[in-house]
Amino acid sequence: MTQTLLDRALIEEATKKSGLIWVRGPEGPARALWHVWHEGAVCLLGDGPVEQPLADLGLREGATATVSVRSKDKGGRLVAWTARVSELAPGGEAWTEAVGELKAKRLNSTDAEHVTERWARECRVLRLEPLGETSALPDGSLAEPPLPTPATTRRPIPAALPKLLRRGRRRG
Structure with missing residues (x-):
């Protein structure tokens, strides 16, 4: 019993x-996910x-998932745990509370005023509860x-960039 309480505290x-x-x-x-x-x-x-x-993770109602948590300062794994997946129904009390927390933590939202309505229409909110x-x-x-992935960030640097960088150092 004591070990379970310690595990729960560590997970949380x-x-x-x-x-x-x-x-x-x-x-x-x-996959790395914000939460x-x-x-x-x-x-x-x-x-x-x-x-x-x-979707490609297979996270459906009643499924299980393995969650690994890393250290915020060092980036190494701290703990891994198994979770039961449940999907929160849009508009329900649990969904509304969870979305309020998610909205507060969501960075760079393009439509902050209407984000909850968009999430209700287009997204899923999942709850991963530790099993033990x-x-x-x-x-x-x-x-x-x-x-x-088709995404890329590697492009040739603009020809004028080194000159601009040198000029900026002289001013500062």
């Missing part, structure tokens, strides 16, 4: 303080056109190559 504190968690659902690879800790569970928002993708004790952390690295 580590998850509250971490900006990202790694979630591995029944399908697909683990909030609310009422004893992780709340996730996703699957909308401009929100984080969740923590999982043993692996000895080795779980590093994997990045998933293929």
